[in-house]
Amino acid sequence: MSQRVGGARSVVRSGAMGVNLKGVKNxxxxxxxxxxxxxxxxxxxxxxxxxxxVAVFALAAAACAEAPPLPEGADAQLVEGRNVWQxxxxxxxxxxxxxxxxxxxxxxxxxxxxxxxxxxxxxIENGQGNMPSFSSVLTAEEIEAxxxxxxxxx
Numbered sequence: 382m383s384q385r386v387g388g389a390r391s392v393v394r395s396g397a398m399g400v401n402l403k404g405v406k407n408x409x410x411x412x413x414x415x416x417x418x419x420x421x422x423x424x425x426x427x428x429x430x431x432x433x434x435v436a437v438f439a440l441a442a443a444a445c446a447e448a449p450p451l452p453e454g455a456d457a458q459l460v461e462g463r464n465v466w467q468x469x470x471x472x473x474x475x476x477x478x479x480x481x482x483x484x485x486x487x488x489x490x491x492x493x494x495x496x497x498x499x500x501x502x503x504x505i506e507n508g509q510g511n512m513p514s515f516s517s518v519l520t521a522e523e524i525e526a527x528x529x530x531x532x533x534x535x
Contacts, residue, residue, distance in 0.1 A: 469519065
């Protein structure tokens with residue numbers, strides 16, 4: 382038996398195993414008969430665009446934030462603390478300590494959370510929750526410097 386499909390003639394046979402090929406439009410198309418994924422509705426596309434635009438603006442705002450400037454004549458320990466902060470801490474706590482995946486520490490919040498600098502040092506050294514341990518990454522002097530920076534500058 383033969384039938385016309387899209388202007389071409391194709392042969393449809395019932396095989397020896399009793400396979401019924403009626404209704405198959407194009408035997409040469411590897412995707413024939415396979416359900417195709419549905420398209421996104423215009424409402425879903427609008428929502429997706431909105432989420433992407435918000436994400437881009439949030440990332441741009443975070444990238445614009447900078448670590449607070451050091452006072453003129455800042456000593457070497459504060460400079461080192463700022464360098465450690467920018468290299469190791471700002472990714473999660475924000476360049477200005479305003480938070481991100483880590484909690485906000487600026488505007489005196491670090492002093493509220495850790496009135497005793499030894500408690501802050503223990504968190505930095507051992508980690509807690511999502512915060513990793515920095516004891517194998519930072520020296521005791523670097524930890525002391527970043528603690529001082531967060532307490533005096535942020």
